[in-house]
Amino acid sequence: MNMNDITVLFLGPEGTYSHQAALQQFGQREDVHVNFVPTQSIPQCFEKLENNLSIDYSVVPLENSTNGQVVFSYDLLRDLMHASTERKSNQIITPLEVVGEQYVSIAHCLISASRLPKEIDPLSEYKTIKIYSHPQVWGQVNEYLTHLKEICQGTKFECIDTTSTSEAVSKIMYEKNSDTTTLEIAIASETAAHLNKAFILEHEINDKKGNTTRFLVLKRRNDEHVKTIGAPTQDRDFMDINLMTFTIKQDDPGSLVDILTVLKDHSVNMCSISSRPYSKGPKDTNWQYIFFIEYYYCQENINWETFYKDFDLKCEAWCLWGTFPRNERYYK
Ligand SMILES: O=C(O)C(=O)C[C@]1(C(=O)O)C=C[C@@H](O)C=C1
Numbered sequence: 001m002n003m004n005d006i007t008v009l010f011l012g013p014e015g016t017y018s019h020q021a022a023l024q025q026f027g028q029r030e031d032v033h034v035n036f037v038p039t040q041s042i043p044q045c046f047e048k049l050e051n052n053l054s055i056d057y058s059v060v061p062l063e064n065s066t067n068g069q070v071v072f073s074y075d076l077l078r079d080l081m082h083a084s085t086e087r088k089s090n091q092i093i094t095p096l097e098v099v100g101e102q103y104v105s106i107a108h109c110l111i112s113a114s115r116l117p118k119e120i121d122p123l124s125e126y127k128t129i130k131i132y133s134h135p136q137v138w139g140q141v142n143e144y145l146t147h148l149k150e151i152c153q154g155t156k157f158e159c160i161d162t163t164s165t166s167e168a169v170s171k172i173m174y175e176k177n178s179d180t181t182t183l184e185i186a187i188a189s190e191t192a193a194h195l196n197k198a199f200i201l202e203h204e205i206n207d208k209k210g211n212t213t214r215f216l217v218l219k220r221r222n223d224e225h226v227k228t229i230g231a232p233t234q235d236r237d238f239m240d241i242n243l244m245t246f247t248i249k250q251d252d253p254g255s256l257v258d259i260l261t262v263l264k265d266h267s268v269n270m271c272s273i274s275s276r277p278y279s280k281g282p283k284d285t286n287w288q289y290i291f292f293i294e295y296y297y298c299q300e301n302i303n304w305e306t307f308y309k310d311f312d313l314k315c316e317a318w319c320l321w322g323t324f325p326r327n328e329r330y331y332k
Pocket residue numbers: 011015016017018019061064070106134136137163164165166213
């Protein structure tokens with residue numbers, strides 16, 4: 001492999017929405033050769049990037065415009081913060097950082113291994129219909145599945161999780177089902193159907209047209225070799241975003257408000273906030289949370305040094321995941 005090659009990991013196999021995100025981020029590059037490498041799970045996108053120096057980037061889904069957080073990714077960010085031992089005061093320095101974001105349009109199709117006599121009409125003839133897809137998808141096609149169940153009143157439906165949407169198509173194509181009373185179908189993109197030479201029974205079955213998933217681009221922190229890609233630049237029209245996670249002094253009344261007041265006092269404009277359950281160890285009490293915030297990072301009028309000092313005083317622990325340019329697709 002050439003020194004100028006870069007290797008990008010994504011949730012595979014080819015044809016997933018994560019693959020599409022990786023192509024959008026790196027596919028146009030003419031200065032380097034990009035190797036796109038599929039992996040089997042979102043945890044592997046983190047683990048391999050951290051430990052395998054031949055991997056330069058990972059692209060992971062973060063949130064969907066219809067059904068919200070991709071909890072697998074949120075929890076992996078949380079767990080990595082928790083496992084990291086490098087610390088400056090209350091700031092935790094993780095081995096991975098975020099250097100970019102991507103937005104992919106989600107257009108799910110109902111897919112079968114072979115052509116059915118009449119698109120979706122004959123589905124009611126099956127005793128059982130097994131539908132395979134990535135768990136994130138069920139909340140994106142809820143209304144469609146309800147409608148399908150109404151058409152097929154006598155049919156038993158089973159929704160089966162796969163590691164990705166494209167993997168769902170591979171499953172129905174290559175794992176032969178000899179039971180003629182059971183139909184196995186998948187929900188995935190048109191690209192996944194074409195790559196596997198499968199048949200599309202119905203296009204655009206997601207409940208909301210314009211459904212979009214947001215992805216993060218990760219790399220090893222301070223990896224100079226790949227520093228240039230996705231790093232914030234000064235001469236762009238788009239804003240830079242910071243992603244931060246933090247935990248609060250749980251039993252102090254007003255501790256979350258105190259932290260958010262630091263943003264207000266420094267005129268830092270927050271653009272998202274969410275939380276996930278958090279515990280430091282098996283003996284920890286339930287109902288503790290880690291918070292994820294994003295804010296616009298523009299230099300004008302803000303003294304970032306004092307901002308981070310004040311932030312550090314109010315948090316139990318915090319981690320700055322990186323500064324990255326707001327992707328132009330955000331505005332579409
Ligand atoms: O299975 C895929 O195709 C993926 O890339 C994963 C994923 C996700 O986890 O959100 C990506 C986009 C869609 O929202 C559904 C699934």
